[in-house]
Amino acid sequence: MRDIGCKARREILYGIIKPNSGIQFSEALPGDPKSIFYLADQAGLEGIVSKRADSPYRSGPTSNWLKTKSFIIDEFELLRVEREPGKAAFALLAEPGTRKYVGSAFVSVNREMRERLWKRVQEHAGPPPKDMPKRPATQWVKPGNQSPREALARRRRP
Incomplete structure (x- = not known):
């Protein structure tokens, strides 16, 4: 077959x-x-x-x-970034200012931009929200306007 x-x-x-x-x-x-x-x-x-x-x-x-994927480009607040060796970084995204989850995205940018983003995430590191299990290679970001925001692509959700 x-x-x-x-x-x-x-x-x-x-x-x-x-x-x-x-x-x-x-x-x-x-x-x-x-x-x-x-x-x-x-x-x-x-x-x-x-x-x-x-x-x-x-x-x-x-x-x-x-x-061929459909994408939109917009600005989102980062909730969390997962980063494991040999894999693309994975970000959970929220509506800016509300922390309302809107989706996730693989962080597929060049090495320089990825390192810059990771540095900003570490500068604003925070604990996981209540009742969230700890995950290896995951960095949560503190809530608030000081959290890093980047223009990222995310998959459209039906």
């Missing part, structure tokens, strides 16, 4: 997946990719996955499948 093209695999899977089985079969959307992405973005979806119709299934990264 792995060597069959995407279109033929979809036809086989469509015949196997039972309605109301808990597995959702996504419909193929033929057409202009820019128009499809625009509609997905306007609907508040995370993004789209584009696949070459004749591409065989391969695990891992491939140029035959392309994931």
